[in-house]
Amino acid sequence: MRQKRSLLIAWFIILALPAFSWGGLMNQSAPPFTLMDINGRAVSLSSFKGKVVFIDFWASWCPPCKVEFPELIRLMERYNGEDVALLAVNVDQKRSHAVDFLKKFSVIPASFHLLLDGESQVIKIYNASAMPTSFILDKNGVVRHIHFGYRETDRKKWIEEIDTLLKQ
């Protein structure tokens, strides 16, 4: 009987382990990376130190990402000229898929950087557990907020969070 109970407890612990095994990147320095942008230029996260950085992992095949994308452009238009940068990291395996999707958008703000991670190297490090996943970094490069997926209410939250980080 006692053995059965021990087995049962052990089983529950094993089942519960994945929930605790990944504390995430919250309040930790964002892992550094360098990726090519859509125009073939190398862009490093380290070059944005001193700015609030919004990293968004997205793909053209992901429906919520498609809804989120115009909102991200609007967000960057709002912070035009301020210390805010957006790194939209595309994880499409084919660059052409991203390029085709981007044709829909005529104007993309200068602070909006389109990076390509077709090999999924950076997204693996960030361990994005949903598509899209966004990380908001403070001016020192520390992850302060993480958003999984996209909801209509997110835009309001992003603005509140970015405004708070800009004041710090």
Added chain:
Amino acid sequence: MKKKAVWLLAAVSLGAALSGCARVKPWEREYLADPIMQFDYNKEEKSVKEHFLGTREGSTGSFGVSGGGCGCN
């Protein structure tokens, strides 16, 4: 002896079934998200197929097809 064989068979079956499981990361779902992976990818073709099947089988239901098997509705 027989009991052991049953347990062994069950264990082997479970092992075989579990080996087919893989956790797909969110960013690896590109091919799964392809519209062609949907059962009703081609809606027109699906509707024709269902109508045809409903007519031939003389049955209704399961697809939401109505009619008595004459193929006229």
